[in-house]
Amino acid sequence: MHITRGFKGKARADAATRDRVPPGQFVTSDFPILTAGPTQRTGLDDWTLSFQLDGKLLARWDWKELEALPQTEMKTDIHCVTKWSKLDTRWRGVTIDDLLRAAGLAESPAGFVMAHCDGGYSTNYAIADLIDSRAMVATHYEDSPLPASHGGPARMLVPHLYFWKSAKWIRRLAFKEQNVPGFWESLGDHLRGDPWREQRYSGDE
Amino acid sequence: MNSLLRWLLATVSQLHEETAGVKTISFDVPGWRGHVAGQHVDIRLTAEDGYVAQRSYSLASPAGPDPRIQLTVERVDDGEVSPFLLDELRVGDSIELRGPIGGYFTWSPGTAGPLMLIAGGSGIAPLMSMLRTRALASSRAPARLLYSSRSERHIIYRGELDRLHGARDGFILTHTLTREVPDGWTGERGRIGRTPLTQRGFAPRERPHVFVCGPTPFVDAIADHLVAIGHEESSIRTERFGPTGESK
Numbered sequence: 001m002h003i004t005r006g007f008k009g010k011a012r013a014d015a016a017t018r019d020r021v022p023p024g025q026f027v028t029s030d031f032p033i034l035t036a037g038p039t040q041r042t043g044l045d046d047w048t049l050s051f052q053l054d055g056k057l058l059a060r061w062d063w064k065e066l067e068a069l070p071q072t073e074m075k076t077d078i079h080c081v082t083k084w085s086k087l088d089t090r091w092r093g094v095t096i097d098d099l100l101r102a103a104g105l106a107e108s109p110a111g112f113v114m115a116h117c118d119g120g121y122s123t124n125y126a127i128a129d130l131i132d133s134r135a136m137v138a139t140h141y142e143d144s145p146l147p148a149s150h151g152g153p154a155r156m157l158v159p160h161l162y163f164w165k166s167a168k169w170i171r172r173l174a175f176k177e178q179n180v181p182g183f184w185e186s187l188g189d190h191l192r193g194d195p196w197r198e199q200r201y202s203g204d205e
Numbered sequence: 206m207n208s209l210l211r212w213l214l215a216t217v218s219q220l221h222e223e224t225a226g227v228k229t230i231s232f233d234v235p236g237w238r239g240h241v242a243g244q245h246v247d248i249r250l251t252a253e254d255g256y257v258a259q260r261s262y263s264l265a266s267p268a269g270p271d272p273r274i275q276l277t278v279e280r281v282d283d284g285e286v287s288p289f290l291l292d293e294l295r296v297g298d299s300i301e302l303r304g305p306i307g308g309y310f311t312w313s314p315g316t317a318g319p320l321m322l323i324a325g326g327s328g329i330a331p332l333m334s335m336l337r338t339r340a341l342a343s344s345r346a347p348a349r350l351l352y353s354s355r356s357e358r359h360i361i362y363r364g365e366l367d368r369l370h371g372a373r374d375g376f377i378l379t380h381t382l383t384r385e386v387p388d389g390w391t392g393e394r395g396r397i398g399r400t401p402l403t404q405r406g407f408a409p410r411e412r413p414h415v416f417v418c419g420p421t422p423f424v425d426a427i428a429d430h431l432v433a434i435g436h437e438e439s440s441i442r443t444e445r446f447g448p449t450g451e452s453k
Contacts, residue, residue: 002214002301004250006293009258010285024249024259026285030448033421036309037441038428083259119438149425149449187308200247201306203209 017087020077022195025085032084033149036183040118040169041148049137049154051103052174059103063153069094069102072136076159078166079195091157093138096130096173112179115156118169123182124191125158125165127175134160137170162193162200210303212249213237217298218273223361226280227327228291229265231273234302239270242335243311243416246276246304250286260286263330263418263444264305267337268313277361279327281447310416310442314342318414319407322350323397323427325419329361331444332418336369336376348376351405353397353423356385379405396423399430409435414442421445 012018013027021027044063051058061069072095079085100108113125129135138157139146146152151168158165164184185191190199197205215232222228245263266275281287294300312320312335320339322332329352339348354360360380370378381393381401393401407413415436417427424445431441 001251001255002299003253004289004300005298006295007250007252007258007289009250009252009256012256024257026258032447033425033445033449035443035445037443038432038438039425082261184309188306201210 020087021085022079023198024200025079025083025195028084028086030084031086031150032080032082034080034082034164035168036121037119039148042118042153042169042171044153047153047171049099049170050172051099052172053109054176055174058105058175059099061099061102066094066137066139066154070098072098072133074136074138074157074159076157078159078163081162081164081189081193081195081200085195089159090142091136091138092140092143093136093154093157095133095136097133099137100131109175111175111177114174114176114180114182115167115170116172116174117167118171121167121169121183123156123165123167124180124185125161126179126192129158129161129165129192134158138166160194162190162195164189165193210306211236212301212303214299215248215274215302217294217296217300220294220296223277224359226291227277227361229275229277230290230294231266231275232300232302234272234274237270237272237274238305240264240268240274240305241311241313242268242338243331244305244307244334245331246274246302247306248276248286249301249303250289251301258286261306263334265330265333265337267334267341269338269341277327277330277333310418310444312338312414312416314339314344314346316346316414318412319347319349321407321413321415322348322352323402323406323415323417323419324350324352325423325427326354326359327361328417328419328423328444328446330418332416333362333365335416336366339376340369340372340374343374345375347407349379349406350376351379351381351393351397351401353381353383353419355383357382357387357390377405397427397430399434402427402430403434409437412437413440415440416442416444418444418446420447421449 135158215234219231262276265277
C-alpha cells in the first residue's frame, strides 16, 4: 500500500454503507450515463426480444407480450467499472428465469450467453449469472418507463456484476456452449466483472 | 490486452495551470508500457487510515512508449479527488496509477479516413492526445476539431491548438464560445448545433472517424445531431463525464 501524501479523502461512509460499496468504488446520488456511441431510440412497435439457443430461435416476444409476463421488482445497488456505485435503485422487469419458462424450457440451458443490443453492443455472461432471480430484462426504473438514455425501452439488469454487463437496449440473448468475449470484454475489460473481486480489466484476478 | 494491468508508482515531474481550475500534471512512470491516443488511466489514492479512492483520467500526452505521461484534470468543486490533485499534489509526490485502459475511444495515425473531433470543456484532453499524436507522426490525415468552451479564458491548450492549426498540415480548428463572447471574436458562438457540425465538420460521405468527448448533456446532444445529419452510428465514438442532473 502506498500512502498518498496529503490525501485525506472525504467524510467516510458509515459502516453499514461501507459494507455495501465494493473496493475502489464511491457512492453517487446522480445516475451517470456511459455509452460508447449515440443513444438508441427504438420505438415500442418495432421492439422485440429474442432468445436463441445454439443459433436457433427459441422464443420471441413483442412489447405487449413482454409486459404480459410476470413482472418482478428489484431493489438493488449498482456498480459501474468507472468507479461510481448507486445504492437502493428500484427496477421492474421480467426475470431471465421467467423468460426461460415462457420460452418453454423446464430448466435453463448450461453454458454461456451473449446479449446483443441495438447499436451493436454486446456482452457475455455465464448462464449461472443470469438465473435464480439474479438478473432481469428491466423496463422500468423508479416507477417510470426506462428512458432511452438509460437503456430504454429495455435493458439487462445484472446488478451483481459491473454495470457494463447490464446492457442497454437489449434485443437478443444467444445461449451457447462457449464463453465468447462481448464488446468491452474484447477491448480489455474483464470477462466476468465481479465488483467485489474488483474484476475490472482483463488480467485482474 | 491480456497482460495484467499492474499498479505503478507515478512521480509528479511538472504541474502546469492550463486555465483557472484546470491543471496538466506530468508524471514519470517507470514500467509504463506505452499507450495509444484516447486511452485513460486509473489512479488510486490512499489516505493514512487506509481509505482508498480511485478515479479515471484521460491521457493527454501523445501516443507512444514514453514513460513521461500527462493528465489534464479539471476541478469538480465538491469532488474528492480532483481538488486533491489540483491543490495538494506537488512536484516530487508519487501516486499509484495503472493503464493504459480502453480500446474503443482510440485513434492511431495509420487509420484511413478523416478525423473529426468534437470537445466540450475538459473533454479536449483525449482528443488533444490524438492531435499531438497526429502531429508527431507528421500525419496528413485531414483533421478537424470543434471545441466548445464557456469563454475565452476557459480554453485549454489554446496556444498549442493555434500552433497546430497554423501548421496548415490538414488540421482545422474551430472554437465556439457558449457564454461570454468578446468583441471581435471570429469563431463560432453558442452551443454546437447542426450548422457548425455540417459547415465545420466533415460530411458523412467523407466517412470520418468521429470522437466526441465532454459533459454528458453535451455529448448526448452532439451524438444525436451527428446521427440526424447522417453520420454512421458506428463511426461515432463517445466519452461522457460529469453529472447527468438526475438525482434519482
